[in-house]
Amino acid sequence: MRLVAEGLSATRGEDLIFRDIAFEIAGGEALVVKGPNGSGKSTLLRVLAGLLPARSGSAKLLAAPHAAERLSEAAHYLGHRNAMKRELTVEENLSFWKTFLGDMAGGAGVPVEEAVEAVGLGGIAHLPFGYLSAGQQRRMAMAKLLVAWRPVWILDEPTAALDAAAEDMFAGLVTAHLARGGIAIAATHQPLGLEGVQELRMTGFAGVAEEVW
């Protein structure tokens, strides 16, 4: 499996955010997207996740062991928000996502209880999501990555609000995902504790109007 991005560009309103982004990631590899605030990291991830259209270029998953026609179908997207219902418990939220997302060919998600244990929330799975601390909520969003198999993880500032122990835990989850042949793409200002990752540095075109490019 390879994820190949070529000539990607994106605009927001009138502004060009980035252009000519290209990279190639094989199964088992990770790409870390770096750059200053506003340089387009989140925009790039949203394009890859299919949440924003690319202005030009493409990102495709090649030779994947499943029939996903689009990269977005083969990807988990963890954005700044955690995509959980505040009034449902940890277990209820994760059970919903497990059923809703289902697995893709080539892998299987773990049971909800196992995912909850893996992110260290075992004792509080009965609590409503809204009761959890910011770090606990983020841990729970990571459990969502585990309950349904997707070969590609797209992660926007995944370790924001996490303590050092949770950062280590998350590095372990990503390492295990890569060991299963998965791909991870993460925008972050913090080191993720992963070894041998590719780096993509965004520079940004703040204030550059579309007409001039």
Ligand SMILES: Nc1ncnc2c1ncn2[C@@H]1O[C@H](COP(=O)(O)OP(=O)(O)OP(=O)(O)O)[C@@H](O)[C@H]1O
């Ligand atoms: N909905 C929007 N409409 C117009 N411009 C937007 C919109 N969202 C983001 N932008 C602009 O796109 C540019 C890139 O933003 P983006 O969030 O991708 O940057 P980033 O590198 O992820 O930043 P940070 O490190 O602060 O998270 C910024 O100049 C931002 O103001």
